[in-house]
Amino acid sequence: MYATFPDLRYASVFITGGGSGIGASLTEGFLAQGAKVAFVQRSDAAAFCEEMEQKHGHRPLFLPCDITDMTALKGAMDKAAETHGAITVLVNNAANDKRHATEDVDEAFWDWSQAINLKAYFFACQHVIAGMRANGGGSIVNFTSxxxxxGNAGYAAYTTANSGINGMTRSLAREFGPDRIRVNAIAPGWVLTQKQKDMWVTPEGLAAHIDRQCLKDELAPEDMVDPVLFLASKASKAMTGQSLVVDGGVVVTG
Known part of the structure; x- marks a missing residue:
């Protein structure tokens, strides 16, 4: 069950990586609001779209795309806008936190990591601005971490991109605020997607992380839905340039 945000009904929403993990939960969350959702990812999402149509009565628009290909990404965004109307909510969710040792990183890996974790975010934001401006405003939500x-070790290229997303978010919020385009970031903690469970979770590592959380519950993809809906909706109309931490209380700021 998600909170209801009436202004999201019929909103044109575009989500990167919207067919699996956190992205799949976001797609379902927006569909439950009555929004028109388009999403991209590389792997086939036909079965997921069928499930969503049966459950919610309307089907998300799946556009196969490698977001490291900027031409393909912009083309998919154009197709979404043609189908659903100008995109008024952009959620940059797709990312890859592949572990790596700093001394093993070569230029090809660095460029790939920045392309998927930062470059695609910037150019998706850039591409959506004109439509949002013409529509009188919009909301961009950028996933960081x-x-x-x-200061986690083991994936320095990824954390570099995460930090860059925050800087980009603040600058774009300042630049496009006069157009009533809001740009915020959301910083999840360790969300236990199936990928995380398959590749990185160990009983010892998870126990140590939960011990650092103020709230001792494991985080699931569904826990990110209400915060993103809030940032996308007019409920947060006075918020921009912010990073909303949703981590169970690992990082406490103030």
């Missing part, structure tokens, strides 16, 4: 706040 608490990883860089914690």
């Amino acid at each position: 608490i990883s860089y706040m914690m």
Whole structure:
């Protein structure tokens, strides 16, 4: 069950990585509001779209796309706008936190990591501005992570991009605020997607992380939905340039 935001009904929403993990929960969350949702990802999402149509009565628009290909990403955004109307909510969610040792990183890996974790975010934001401006405003939500706040080792290229997302978010919020375009970030903690469970979660590592949380519950993809809906909706109309931490209380700021 999600909070209801009436202004999101019929909103044109575009989500990167919207067919699996956190992104799938976001797609469903927006569909439950009655929004028109388009999403991109590389892997096939036909079965997921069928499930969503049966459950919510309307089907998300799935556009196969590698977001490191900027031409393809912009083309998918154009197709979404043609189908659903100008995009008024952009959620930059897709990312890859592949572990790596700093001394093993070469230029090709660095460029790939920045392309998927930062470059695609910037150009998706850039591409959506004109439509949002013409529509009288919009909301952009950029997924970052608490990883860089914690100074985590083991994926320095990824945490570099995370930090960059925050800087980009603040600058775009300042630049496009006069157009009533809001730009915020959301910084999840360790959300236990199936990918995380398959690749990174160990009983010892998870126990140590939960011990650092103020709230001792594991985080699930669904826990990110209400915060994103809030940032997308007029309920947060006076918020921009902010990073909303949703991590169970690992990083406490003030």
